[in-house]
Amino acid sequence: MTIPPRHTRLTFHGPLSEARADQLVTRLTANTPATVLDIGCGWGELMLRILAATPEATGTGIDINTDDLARGRKAAETRGLTTRVRFLEESATDTPHGPADLVLCVGASQALGKKLPQALGELRRLVTDHGRVLLGEGFWHRTPTDAELARMWPDAKADDHPDLATLVGLAVNAGFRPEWTETASLDEWEEFESAYLADTEVWLARHPGHPLAAETRERADRHRAAWLTYRGVLGLAYLTLVPAAAH
Template sequence: MTTATAPRDDLPPRLTRLTFHGPLSEARAAAMVRRLAGPRPGSVLDVGCGWGELMLRLLTAVPQARGVGVDVNAADLERGRRTARARGLAGRVEFAEESAVDTGRGPADVVLCLGASQALSDDLVPALRELRRLVADGGRVLLGEGFWQCAPTEAELAGMWPGASATDHHDLAALVGLTVAAGFRPEWIETANPDEWEEFESAYQADTEVWLAANPGHPVATETRERLDAHRAAWLTYRGVLGMAYLTLVPTA
């Protein structure tokens, strides 16, 4: 006989300090929304959307637009639905819990893929081809993609994520070149600055760090401490080495 387990409300919080799930400032996000809203898109597709903050802001800026966010994380999707309801957008957006691989959700006038190309393919080249398939002619893709700001050393790679390799990312010039080869022209090229990275990485763990300081004897404290310490060590290793490019891409006819 099994006994149902009641939901736990004493566990560490998750990402409550984050507005965007990436190194993105309010000022940069506002500029992106203005740029993407200019052509008055009617449809927005957010690949690997998380809670879809940028998509929701774009829908607010373009009242006739409708949006779909696709992700496999149920908690993030529910956060997006709550936010949409609070902003009066629930009737114009869908948060779908499904894989983006071979998705039939496009083509859309704007496709957002912010730090989520792996949702389409583990290889960037076919992921870019998928983005070209998913965007309507005359539309825009906003791609957020990691790149090496400088070539990582073997010691740096050893301190990053498990199995980190110099082939995990390209430099910025090579990354932009791949987008052109996939059928795009880069309308806008920008990269996250150090302040955006520090805001993101600190906020990524801040709520849990505060919880851990107050709950050192909790049953999950050891596991939580190990996870936090490992992530912080990785960040402080790739700090200044790994960059984030935000590329606004126009599909070629």
Template sequence: MTDSSPPPRLGSLTFHGPLSEARATRLIGRLAAAAPADVLDIGCGWGELLLRVLEAAPGAKGTGIDIDAEDLARGRVLARERGLADRVTFVEESARGTDRGPVDAVLCLGSSQALCDPGQPHNPAAALSELRRLVRPGGRVVLGEGFWERTPTEAELAAMWPGARTDDHLSLGALVDLAVEAGFRPAWIERASRDEWDEFESGYRYDTELWLAANPGHPLAAETRERVDRQRSSWLGGYRDVLGIAYLTLVATV
């Protein structure tokens, strides 16, 4: 029997990005060691990393900003389940020009575009300048940002997202240099592994693939199948082993 419900969404993901439990634990430990009083999460999604930071830093309060109401609702449920509802606020609003800083710690994983002009190409320098504005001197930022592991070929670009260009991302070195220019010291530089990418990409589609296999005649099956097939092809034929994610632990200069 065909299920009448719509396809599921991201239920198999812990983090909305290629981030392992082990790496998350290390990132959180470096943030918590500074005993932040307040933490801001830009593009927080359901706030899994934010909630874990608050668990590791019991003196901290947190605010998560996102424009996805469904993700924010999931975050509020998680906060209640973990006894953190009185220490975290999830807010549905744009992060561009936000006045919710300065704070002791900022999380911005895969969402720096939320700090930039949506009418212009993504500008990592502008995003880093905004992050510096949002953190106090001596405070810390964990930035998850895309970079090219190597220059993509024309065929790889054609298989990626529509209009993909070589100047969509920087090299890792150029990205770190921009962070220094923005007023940070790069205390820790790391990047997502292939295993983390594979786990994320498969988890991103897992529930939907199971749904498609069980519901081939559902009214939404054709468009859902086209979407996930396009996403998978973009990954396997385009950016796999080409697009990297850097995790930078940045300390704001005094």
């Protein structure tokens, strides 16, 4: 049975441009990490690029999505990185895979705790004292209205995310100093969200009578309505965090 292709237009599973990815790889590899841990790695594109730039490093990616992990393993094989990276299908809760010199947690803090302070505490535990954390975390550019929240994800609430200043403050309270603070641009968001749905939209246009079409159309329409609502309201911060030494 023909089914919609999944995420073939996406390079990264988030609003991340090639230019920003290159800058992140340069900054994060400057510290010469020997071990990299990717929480909620998906197919681990950023981790693989970091490993390619640091030939002595090894990486571990953790996720629960079988298809994404398979894509990551295939990409590692294509790039000759199989001996230096593991893609593990398991929960990140209380993970024993650390501490690492570089911890990536991009759009996946919920895998470490229901509340952001708990997740940040886990990230501090998982990074070496002289390492770095790249945290990709949502924040509100402004507080959404009730009408906007009703059109976002199910049960969306104003306290689902902090504002940017509060987010950075929480990271400091958890034992980090922010080496670098940057946020995804509107162009990055639009490229990501369009690419996220593009395969599905083309498939729906070509298979209107398919047995899966009605369910797929409803899911796509719901996702599109949500992102066009949070467009310009929900942001994503990329925080490069340095563990602070104990007093």
